[in-house]
Amino acid sequence: MCQLFPVHSFQKEWEKSDGLKHHPKKVKQSPSNTTIMKKTKMKTVCSLFALLALFVTALVLTGCGGGDDPPRANSNTTSTNSASGDWAPDSLDGKTYNGHIGGTTTTWQIVFTGGTYSYAENGVHLDSGGYTYTKTSSTTSVLTLADGTTLQFTYTGPKNGNYLISKSAETGTFTSN
Secondary structure, X not given: OOOOOOHHHHHHHXXXXXXXXXXXXXXXXXXXXXXXXXXXXXXXXXXXXXXXXXXXXXXXXXXXXXXXXXXXXXXXXXXXXXXXXXOOOOOOOOOEEEEEEOOOOOEEEEEEEOOEEEEEEOOEEEEEEEEEEEEOOOOEEEEEEOOOOEEEEEEEEXXXXXEEEOOOOEEEEEEEX
């Protein structure tokens, strides 16, 4: 059998020149590396919580509306500019609002006629009296009933939207004619 290179010398040369004998070593984490990684993770978690807190604050501040503006007198004109998103009416006179209290089976209805309202829940008349109504923007308005209950309406369409009674934190949906 003829060999061009002796196996013995070739194997020794291979081992000397970083052949298969050298494998990558696993790097052990020193205590300082572990501490740095923990601090980095803690900074990341803190940053995420700070961003979350900032987001929630912005959401709460944006969601609060109304204000302490004095109510405007009722007007007999009604906004008809629904194509451009001007959905809050200028007046409630002649309108009927039907609502659903969120998370319940309770429905309500308020009928507005000549500066007064009539309120019923689940078909049972409960209250009536005077009211004040203020259109606060093209999609929001505030209604204050004779008993002091204040409803904040947010219109999501020309004849529907969501409402909030901040005194009781009641929320729900409504439709109108």
